[in-house]
Amino acid sequence: GQQLNQSPQSMFIQEGEDVSMNCTSSSIFNTWLWYKQDPGEGPVLLIALYKAGELTSNGRLTAQFGITRKDSFLNISASIPSDVGIYFCAGLITPGQGNLIFGKGTKLSVKP
Amino acid sequence: DAGVTQSPTHLIKTRGQQVTLRCSPKSGHDTVSWYQQALGQGPQFIFQYYEEEERQRGNFPDRFSGHQFPNYSSELNVNALLLGDSALYLCASSLYTDTEAFFGQGTRLTVV
Numbered sequence: 001g002q003q004l005n006q007s008p009q010s011m012f013i014q015e016g017e018d019v020s021m022n023c024t025s026s027s028i029f030n031t032w033l034w035y036k037q038d039p040g041e042g043p044v045l046l047i048a049l050y051k052a053g054e055l056t057s058n059g060r061l062t063a064q065f066g067i068t069r070k071d072s073f074l075n076i077s078a079s080i081p082s083d084v085g086i087y088f089c090a091g092l093i094t095p096g097q098g099n100l101i102f103g104k105g106t107k108l109s110v111k112p
Numbered sequence: 113d114a115g116v117t118q119s120p121t122h123l124i125k126t127r128g129q130q131v132t133l134r135c136s137p138k139s140g141h142d143t144v145s146w147y148q149q150a151l152g153q154g155p156q157f158i159f160q161y162y163e164e165e166e167r168q169r170g171n172f173p174d175r176f177s178g179h180q181f182p183n184y185s186s187e188l189n190v191n192a193l194l195l196g197d198s199a200l201y202l203c204a205s206s207l208y209t210d211t212e213a214f215f216g217q218g219t220r221l222t223v224v
Contacts, residue, residue: 042215102154
């Protein structure tokens with residue numbers, strides 16, 4: 001099935017570092033959602049974006065809806081150990097229709 | 113306020129058997145979507161139910177079917193199980209007119 005291109009695939013963080021990840025698509029999306037998934041759990045919604053250029057924050061998390069409507073970015077500032085997990089972007093082409101298209105995820109781990 | 117609940121949490125089935133997974137949506141939500149998440153991948157959309165009807169369907173064979181009940185809860189049925197059907201099955205609920213989807217913890221299906 002169709003998936004978004006999400007990068008990086010994985011990254012290591014040290015407590016206090018800022019983290020950036022992004023998601024790109026060949027299709028235009030009308031909505032971008034960012035989720036975090038912990039092992040054995042379902043994805044938890046972090047941020048929803050509805051308009052091109054929109055910048056939205058949720059605590060230390062900030063996400064942006066790209067101007068071209070084909071990409072989105074997620075930043076985590078001053079990372080803490082509980083930020084570890086897998087982050088997924090998801091796009092929706094038609095508002096109100098539930099066919100979310102997901103990226104493959106960015107796995108955040110703690111630096112050894 | 114109960115979130116999205118799924119049952120069972122884990123299931124082991126034999127190839128060729130049939131399985132039924134269940135989902136209760138978040139209170140106030142009227143729409144249920146089902147996703148399949150293979151190991152190391154993002155969730156893939158199976159179908160969406162609203163007003164007891166299948167509204168959208170992803171690229172899954174007819175072996176995958178579903179149902180929504182008057183109380184908005186939903187079932188996912190998979191017939192003639194294949195080894196490749198082993199995955200985490202996620203249920204997401206939302207309002208039909210809204211975009212934000214909230215996921216349950218998933219059912220881990222293993223086909224042997």
